[in-house]
Amino acid sequence: MRVVIVTESFPPDLNGVAHCALQTARHLAARGHDPLVVAPATAAGPEADAGAPCPVVRVPSLPLPGYPQVRVALPSRRIAQALVAHRAELVHLAGPFVLGVRGMAAAVRHRVPAVAVYQTDLAGYARTYMGAGEGTAWRRLRSVHAAADRTLAPSSAARRDLEAHGVPRVRLWPRGVDSVRFRPERRDPALRARLAPGGELLVGYVGRLAPEKQVELLARTCALDGVRVVVVGDGPSETPLRAALPGAIFLGRRTGDELARLFASLDVFVHTGPYETFCQTVQEAMASGVPVVAPAAGGPLDLVRHGGTGLLVPPGDADAVRDAVWSLAADPALRAAYGSAGRAAVAGRTWEAVGDQLLEHYAEVLHARAAVAA
Known part of the structure; x- marks a missing residue:
């Protein structure tokens, strides 16, 4: 054809x-x-x-x-x-x-x-x-x-x-989703030690840094004790986001196996944008065995099973994002269960x-x- x-x-x-x-x-x-x-x-x-x-x-x-x-x-x-x-x-x-x-x-x-x-x-x-x-x-x-x-x-x-x-x-x-590239075995202890030298919970966002992504909703998550926010990506909102997310680590654009290691090394993945028709990064996080927090809007509604593979929160609600992350931070067993279920849900896709x-x-x-x- x-x-x-x-x-x-x-x-x-x-x-x-x-x-x-x-x-x-x-x-x-x-x-x-x-x-x-x-x-x-x-x-x-x-x-x-x-x-x-x-x-x-x-x-x-x-x-x-x-x-x-x-x-x-x-x-x-x-x-x-x-x-x-x-x-x-x-x-x-x-x-x-x-x-x-x-x-x-x-x-x-x-x-x-x-x-x-x-x-x-x-x-x-x-x-x-x-x-x-x-x-x-x-x-x-x-x-x-x-x-x-x-x-x-x-x-x-x-x-x-x-x-x-x-x-x-x-x-x-x-x-x-490339479930061979994105998989839990990519988790990198040395990378985690560099990003969270104090053993903090690693919470990551991956994607473009642009107004429609509403990454500033992670500001209250940055204030949580024992939590380190990692932002992967670039875009026109990078400068204001650096000011809005104190303590966050900005890694810029990452691709390939390096990106896969970053995904798998997270403890929680958070997507904040409410306008996703699908949301590929949520699927890549799930393939990496990482629990997801995402807005209950658009593509994540199909991808994230609330209370099964992650948590869905009201769009645009910074407090809800923070509370969802905190609930997962307090329960390592729940994070592991969500991560395993997420991997199983997308591995064949x-x-x-x-x-x-x-x-x-x-x-x-x-x-x-x-x-x-x-």
Whole structure:
């Protein structure tokens, strides 16, 4: 099958859209299919794609003002040209909003079936950054997803949101996790000794440091006796967060096996953002055998079994985050039980298994198109 993946982000970018697009391309290539990626150009230049699992077409882009880690694609004919040159049988739109809208238009023009993957709560971002614009964001999302043959939502909450805003033909497609890389055996006593020389409980956040992530909700957790907060990631909010989280250790961006060691070396993982359509870092923490505290909103509702693999707290409630962490700090046996249950819940959710589910969605879309044509 010849598939063109039109994605708003792709490595070397580090975010959920980029990682999922990369895993999709890898799985298609591994299963003998022929993928091509269309993505915004990055500052890294052509060498960034040297290790990609398939050819990558880069579209001119500009950094988002105030948030240079995010690049926005400029108008380009390269998308339509790529579809034609690749003889695409299906278009996969990853997190469509800017580049994906043009990819959808090209798919319609050339009568190529399209699967749109919803990944980012752009309406929530509009509310966070502008205090308005949710309706505009949903109208744009609805227009592109309604034109797709199928929309894939990563969680039950995301599916409900899409359907409530009039998006048709929505199905569930979760995300995979590398349960070989992320596993409890990566726990590193030497790393723990460096981060918590006094034997403190290590509480970690991993992710972008941006307003919508609400990492400042960890401020009261920082004040707990015997607790050391570790923040992994970078972004535009790093400077104010350093002031807001006294005593926290900021490690910057970490990837690969180093990130896996950090996850496994935590005692509790906390995610604070309420706008996650899935929340991959929660799943990676669970694969690492670490109990999770997360907001009872969005993707974590599917991932975290409250009182079984971790604790769900009201979104935006710093006191609830602190109290959940404190309850786990006082009970090592409960932490161990939650961690083991979390690992068991996600260990079989590999990218290979999830990738095969995606291929089933593709097959159903192509069959439906063929039936209409017949």
